Amino acid sequence: MVIFRVDVDTGVDICSLDVHTSVVVCRVDVDTGVDIFSHDVHTSVVVCRVDVDTGVDISSLDVHTSVVVCRVDIDTGVDICSPDVHTSVVVCRVDVNTGVDICSLDVVTSVVECRLYVETVEYICSLDGNTRVVVCRVDVDNGLSICSLDVHTSVSVCRVDVDTGVDICSLDVHTSVVVCGVDVYTGVGICSLNVDTSVVVFRVDVDTGVVIFSLDVHNSVVVCRVNVDTGVNICSLYFHTSVVVCRVDVDTCVVI
16 A cells, blocks of 8 residues: 655645555645546446636546536536447536527437527527437527538528528428528529429529529520520520521611
């Protein structure tokens, strides 16, 4: 048995060691005198009780049962998280800065829930890795709804541009439907795409707002309706029959 009891500078009791039973107990921090941790290497139990700087309770660890519990943030003293690596459950409850509840994670069921954005306290997203469902509801900056994603059904819907707040597009990669509805700068509708039927429709020029062309690459139909500068109808093209019809010259507006 070996016992180290007293710090040479402060005279406070530091630790006790019994190498026969493999028990080591460190009771007092050499600088502050506060109790830090206890360690029993025979039972594989390690318990850290007090932060050396603040004196607040931080964590408890039992490496034999694989349980780690972090209770208090060393700066704020608020409860942060509790992970149990034996059951694979990790729960983070409080943001270290705001004290608001952020997320809960259970890696056994693959469920992750992020409930609150730490700045605005807005609900952001939920993830279930078992069903592969991800839903992002609120932009972290402005609180606007952005998108919803279900990778199990391959449905992704982006509703709002993070800068302008205008609706951008909706995507269903399972049915191969992509719909871009609004230009992010002007707010005018741009295009619709169905890559399953190979139909692309560009409706509005992003600068002028005039309709430009419609394209169906599945049956090789391309229709250019309006010149982006003059707004006059220009041509229609059908690549399958190699027929090109140019109706109006872009400079003179004369039919060619």
